Amino acid sequence: MAIDRMAVIGGGQMGSGIAQVAAQAGVEVIIADASPDLAKKAVDRLAATLAKLVEKGKLSAADRDAVAGRIKAARSLEDCAGADLAIEAIVENEGVKKDLFKKLDGLLAPHALLASNTSSISITALAASTRRAEKFIGMHFMNPPPVMQLIEIIRGLQTSDETYATVMALAKRFGKTTVTSKDVPGFIVNRVLIPLINEACFALQEGLATPEDIDTGVKLGLNHPMGPLTLADFIGLDTCLYIAEVLHRELGDDKYRPAALLRQYVAAGWYGRKTGRGFYKYA
Numbered sequence: 001m002a003i004d005r006m007a008v009i010g011g012g013q014m015g016s017g018i019a020q021v022a023a024q025a026g027v028e029v030i031i032a033d034a035s036p037d038l039a040k041k042a043v044d045r046l047a048a049t050l051a052k053l054v055e056k057g058k059l060s061a062a063d064r065d066a067v068a069g070r071i072k073a074a075r076s077l078e079d080c081a082g083a084d085l086a087i088e089a090i091v092e093n094e095g096v097k098k099d100l101f102k103k104l105d106g107l108l109a110p111h112a113l114l115a116s117n118t119s120s121i122s123i124t125a126l127a128a129s130t131r132r133a134e135k136f137i138g139m140h141f142m143n144p145p146p147v148m149q150l151i152e153i154i155r156g157l158q159t160s161d162e163t164y165a166t167v168m169a170l171a172k173r174f175g176k177t178t179v180t181s182k183d184v185p186g187f188i189v190n191r192v193l194i195p196l197i198n199e200a201c202f203a204l205q206e207g208l209a210t211p212e213d214i215d216t217g218v219k220l221g222l223n224h225p226m227g228p229l230t231l232a233d234f235i236g237l238d239t240c241l242y243i244a245e246v247l248h249r250e251l252g253d254d255k256y257r258p259a260a261l262l263r264q265y266v267a268a269g270w271y272g273r274k275t276g277r278g279f280y281k282y283a
Contacts, residue, residue: 001111001162003170007032007080008087009100011042014117015089017145020046023070024146025174030083032074039073046071081107085170087115087139092242094121098129105130113163115139119190119239120246123156123183133158137167140187143235151176156183185250186243193231194243194256200228201259204279211279229279233272237279241266 004027008019011033019029019042033039047068053059059067072079080086086104088097101114108114114136116126127136138154151171155164164180171178181187186194200214209217215227232240241263247256265271265278272278 001084001113001166003027003084003113003166003173005083006030006085006087007074007083007104008089009033009077009080009104010089010117011039011045012089014141014143014145016042016046016049017143018087018089018117018141019071020049020067020146021141021174021176023067026070027173028070028072030072030074030080032077032080036073036075039075043071043073077103078107080104081109083108083112085113085115085167087117089117089141092118092120092239094125097121097126101126101130101136105132113137113166115167117141120186120243122185123154124158127156127158134160135163137163138181138183138187139167139171140189142189149177150189151178152187152189153178153180154183154187155180186247190243191247194240194247197228197232197240198244198256198259198262200232201262204229205259205261233278233280233282236271236274237262238266238271 006022006027006029008015008029009032011031015031019031022029031039031042033042050059050064050068054061054064074080086108088100090096090100097116104114114130114132116123116138117140118138119140123136123138127133130136136156137159140152140154142148142150153167168178179188203209203214204211211229215229218224219227241258244256244258248258269275270277273282276282
């Protein structure tokens with residue numbers, strides 16, 4: 001099955017980025033959010049992003065107009081009914097996601113697929129909240145989606161081979177590289193990344209070194225493009241904590257327990273770049 005029309009639910013950084021990737025690949029996209037105003041703001045931000053790409057010479061004016069013309073703002077969730085695939089990029093909360101998928105399940109045509117951009121929640125559990133579990137899959141884009149090459153594909157217990165093949169073909173159309181993971185907490189990327197970030201938090205908590213020295217040590221010593229504390233600020237410390245808690249709870253191993261310092265920063269509202277303060281301060 002070809003995917004010609006996509007619905008993206010959630011117009012934040014991840015959702016907008018996914019919409020941009022799809023539209024640049026020739027897919028018609030509709031963005032839905034908690035309100036029509038938020039959906040329109042997401043489309044307006046994308047228009048500004050595309051304009052900057054033209055200024056930098058990375059996109060022609062004609063291509064900008066073509067891409068922008070493929071992206072629409074939904075007035076309500078019902079406007080997503082014609083999508084061949086609907087992907088959510090909303091808050092990392094299992095209950096909220098299940099409620100959304102139940103609604104989408106009732107709106108979309110029988111052939112349509114459902115996908116989640118979750119970074120940690122069970123695809124099998126999310127799929128079970130719908131009547132089309134075999135048409136449900138995980139598509140975990142890396143942040144920011146237009147820049148990062150990887151899409152992590154997660155098969156739930158019920159995901160059919162046809163659904164998997166369709167989504168793999170779509171990812172190839174996007175020009176992305178894919179890896180396939182079993183439906184286990186953290187999947188591949190966060191199973192490795194979050195313990196690294198958490199250990200950096202423990203090192204800072206114990207006074208091993210300054211945030212700058214921890215980041216520089218990992219960046220240059222392990223040839224990483226970004227230090228773990230800087231990366232945590234970019235991801236959002238609240239998101240890092242949530243994933244760490246999922247790993248700890250679901251895998252049952254104390255090596256995954258979140259550092260107390262990470263909990264404290266989140267309790268203080270220091271989530272990183274999005275709040276102006278995390279392990280570093282931002283203007």
